Amino acid sequence: MASFWTLQLHPISIPHRVSTNAFELRPQLGFNKSYRIWNAKNKYKDFFLKAAGNSSTSGEDNPIKDEKFLIKSKRNVMLVLQNQVSRLQETIISLPPIILSIKSSPYSKLALGFCIAASVLIVAVRAYVARKPRYQRQGSVADLVRRGQLNSDRRGISKTPMYDDPFNNPLVKISKNNSSVEMCGKVYRLAPVTLTREEQNIHQKRRSRAYQWKRPTIFLKEGDPVPADVDPDTVRWIPANHPFATTISDITEDLAQNNVYQKHGVPFRIQAEHEALQKKLEALQGDQKFNNLVIDPGTARNFERPFKSNIKLDDQQVEHNSANGQTGLRPESQPKSHESSSNSTSEEKPTQ
Amino acid sequence: MTSLQLLTEPSSLSSSNFIPFNPLYKTLTKPTTKHYPKPSPIRSVLQYNRKPELAGDTPRVVVITSGKGGVGKTTTTANVGLSLARLGFSVVAIDADVGLRNLDLLLGLENRVNYTVVEVLNGDCRLDQALVRDKRWSNFELLCISKPRSKLPLGFGGKALVWLVDALKDRQEGCPDFILIDCPAGIDAGFITAITPANEAVLVTTPDITALRDADRVTGLLECDGIRDIKMIVNRVRTDLIRGEDMMSVLDVQEMLGLSLLGVIPEDSEVIRSTNRGFPLVLNKPPTLAGLAFEQAAWRLVEQDSMKAVMVEEEPKKRGFFSFFGG
Ligand SMILES: Nc1ncnc2c1ncn2[C@@H]1O[C@H](COP(=O)(O)OP(=O)(O)O)[C@@H](O)[C@H]1O
Ligand SMILES: [Mg+2]
Numbered sequence: 001m002a003s004f005w006t007l008q009l010h011p012i013s014i015p016h017r018v019s020t021n022a023f024e025l026r027p028q029l030g031f032n033k034s035y036r037i038w039n040a041k042n043k044y045k046d047f048f049l050k051a052a053g054n055s056s057t058s059g060e061d062n063p064i065k066d067e068k069f070l071i072k073s074k075r076n077v078m079l080v081l082q083n084q085v086s087r088l089q090e091t092i093i094s095l096p097p098i099i100l101s102i103k104s105s106p107y108s109k110l111a112l113g114f115c116i117a118a119s120v121l122i123v124a125v126r127a128y129v130a131r132k133p134r135y136q137r138q139g140s141v142a143d144l145v146r147r148g149q150l151n152s153d154r155r156g157i158s159k160t161p162m163y164d165d166p167f168n169n170p171l172v173k174i175s176k177n178n179s180s181v182e183m184c185g186k187v188y189r190l191a192p193v194t195l196t197r198e199e200q201n202i203h204q205k206r207r208s209r210a211y212q213w214k215r216p217t218i219f220l221k222e223g224d225p226v227p228a229d230v231d232p233d234t235v236r237w238i239p240a241n242h243p244f245a246t247t248i249s250d251i252t253e254d255l256a257q258n259n260v261y262q263k264h265g266v267p268f269r270i271q272a273e274h275e276a277l278q279k280k281l282e283a284l285q286g287d288q289k290f291n292n293l294v295i296d297p298g299t300a301r302n303f304e305r306p307f308k309s310n311i312k313l314d315d316q317q318v319e320h321n322s323a324n325g326q327t328g329l330r331p332e333s334q335p336k337s338h339e340s341s342s343n344s345t346s347e348e349k350p351t352q
Numbered sequence: 353m354t355s356l357q358l359l360t361e362p363s364s365l366s367s368s369n370f371i372p373f374n375p376l377y378k379t380l381t382k383p384t385t386k387h388y389p390k391p392s393p394i395r396s397v398l399q400y401n402r403k404p405e406l407a408g409d410t411p412r413v414v415v416i417t418s419g420k421g422g423v424g425k426t427t428t429t430a431n432v433g434l435s436l437a438r439l440g441f442s443v444v445a446i447d448a449d450v451g452l453r454n455l456d457l458l459l460g461l462e463n464r465v466n467y468t469v470v471e472v473l474n475g476d477c478r479l480d481q482a483l484v485r486d487k488r489w490s491n492f493e494l495l496c497i498s499k500p501r502s503k504l505p506l507g508f509g510g511k512a513l514v515w516l517v518d519a520l521k522d523r524q525e526g527c528p529d530f531i532l533i534d535c536p537a538g539i540d541a542g543f544i545t546a547i548t549p550a551n552e553a554v555l556v557t558t559p560d561i562t563a564l565r566d567a568d569r570v571t572g573l574l575e576c577d578g579i580r581d582i583k584m585i586v587n588r589v590r591t592d593l594i595r596g597e598d599m600m601s602v603l604d605v606q607e608m609l610g611l612s613l614l615g616v617i618p619e620d621s622e623v624i625r626s627t628n629r630g631f632p633l634v635l636n637k638p639p640t641l642a643g644l645a646f647e648q649a650a651w652r653l654v655e656q657d658s659m660k661a662v663m664v665e666e667e668p669k670k671r672g673f674f675s676f677f678g679g
Contacts, residue, residue, distance in 0.1 A: 186666055203609065257511075
């Protein structure tokens with residue numbers, strides 16, 4: 001039993017010793033590669049045997065026997081090596097080197113160069129021919145798109161016309177068996193939605209029990225009296241300092257509704273302000289208080305609001321004045337206080 | 353619609369790509385045709401001409417609400433609104449978030465808002481002057497309720513919004529297909545005002561317990577107010593966290609609220625980037641994950657459809673043969 005183990009153990013030590021020999025052989029034979037392959041093969045064997053040998057303890061028992069076998073196997077290996085090397089040398093000699101064979105005929109070299117040149121030329125000509133029609137088709141709709149005159153998304157001529165359908169485009173791919181979807185390069189598993197109508201109704205009932213709510217029918221400022229015909233439960237109390245809501249409005253509900261529905265013409269407030277100014281002017285004209293008054297740009301600015309229609313308004317004032325034969329004259333000292341006070345009230349009203 | 357698409361000439365059929373018939377497409381987008389069954393979807397054959405079929409009466413007045421703040425109402429309004437406009441529907445988005453208005457910022461229209469509904473009510477301008485038309489999609493218009501620092505007169509309550517919808521209905525250029533109302537957070541006076549004219553609601557929520565409790569409450573109030581058609585969008589979903597059981601899944605959310613799903617929007621850093629640019633996500637090219645999800649939600653909104661399947665978990669992509677050596 002012990003001898004059996006030692007027999008198997010021999011090759012472990014072989015590679016190391018042989019390898020030194022092989023190195024010695026190398027300069028003589030000029031033979032490198034096959035040695036390496038052979039060596040590598042042996043290494044694997046070596047590893048395998050080491051693994052096997054580790055499990056046994058009998059390997060160290062008879063070192064003398066070991067030595068004897070070693071010498072024997074060494075001689076065998078040397079023989080095999082010499083055989084292989086000589087065979088390889090023979091094959092190398094029998095094969096004519098490729099580069100030498102090309103070098104030997106200058107004509108074939110020329111032909112090779114010609115082939116390369118011809119293929120380059122063909123590629124160039126093909127590319128040119130393919131490009132030519134594109135230049136000829138100048139002035140197509142694509143140019144309009146490029147100039148921003150047409151919307152490419154609608155024309156279907158841009159690069160990504162397919163993308164309008166979010167369920168079916170190059171970035172959304174659904175697998176054959178509907179179990180997964182690939183979106184933007186990521187694969188997701190798909191799970192069916194199981195919510196049924198009954199479950200939805202159960203949730204609805206639960207909510208209607210949990211959140212009993214009546215829509216407020218009226219918004220009142222805190223402290224205001226509740227009108228007689230209003231259910232106190234439906235009053236929403238808005239504090240006076242609410243950040244964005246107020247119960248105060250300077251126009252009536254009907255008026256506001258009309259304002260929303262108005263489609264053409266001058267908006268209501270602009271019109272109203274214009275009329276108020278005109279009335280005031282007429283009253284002033286009736287009083288004949290324009291005499292000896294000088295134009296004052298400060299007063300004129302009092303009339304201005306950030307709307308364009310005011311420019312028109314000022315023009316009309318000037319027209320009125322000129323009609324009275326008092327060109328370049330505007331009301332000043334006495335009307336000023338009156339106007340500025342009335343103006344400020346009309347300005348402040350909406351912000352309260 | 354189906355018949356219209358059938359009329360398309362064979363030449364256009366051959367020029368466009370055919371899509372292989374996909375059964376899941378049906379499960380994802382099938383319109384809710386409970387009253388009358390429709391023939392199987394020929395419309396899915398043609399990609400160019402495919403348009404969602406508008407269900408319900410116009411204008412569809414949809415309020416987008418959530419209860420909790422910062423869950424993505426404004427983002428949803430902007431993206432769903434522009435998706436609808438891209439699909440060819442005329443849309444008016446009303447920023448009813450008095451006090452904290454920011455829809456104009458998301459749309460990049462902040463410099464063009466001169467007048468608001470408060471000015472219209474007061475008679476300082478007409479309604480058509482207060483509507484801000486988007487230059488990218490001319491069938492999209494924005495209407496703000498009030499300037500950030502002015503107060504909304506609540507004397508006539510939500511009636512003002514009902515008048516607005518009425519006025520939009522008989523405009524010269526025709527009734528808009530969709531009126532989207534971006535609702536303020538909370539259940540305060542602003543909320544009550546904003547939901548007044550709506551006949552359907554989109555509830556935006558995130559898959560966390562605080563948002564869900566508010567969402568349930570808001571749903572209850574909407575139902576008390578007579579709005580029965582309520583669908584939800586679950587926003588900021590992270591499939592990686594759901595897989596690790598760190599976040600509720602969309603199906604968990606649905607179990608808690610009992611609402612049908614209009615869409616599931618993944619968490620996407622592109623959302624913030626598009627907010628900064630004032631350029632809604634759905635206009636991005638190439639499309640992003642969240643953008644596509646918003647567009648799908650818009651599609652379902654048009655068809656009054658809901659999701660039949662949800663993406664639950666990220667599967668690792670099948671690894672190539674050589675990745676074995678790399679790893
Ligand atoms: N899917 C998402 N992924 C990443 N960030 C998001 C997503 N949805 C919303 N956000 C971010 O959340 C914030 C709040 O969104 P917003 O729409 O203003 O909420 P709300 O209108 O409900 O208050 C924004 O900064 C937005 O960028
Ligand atoms: Mg908001």
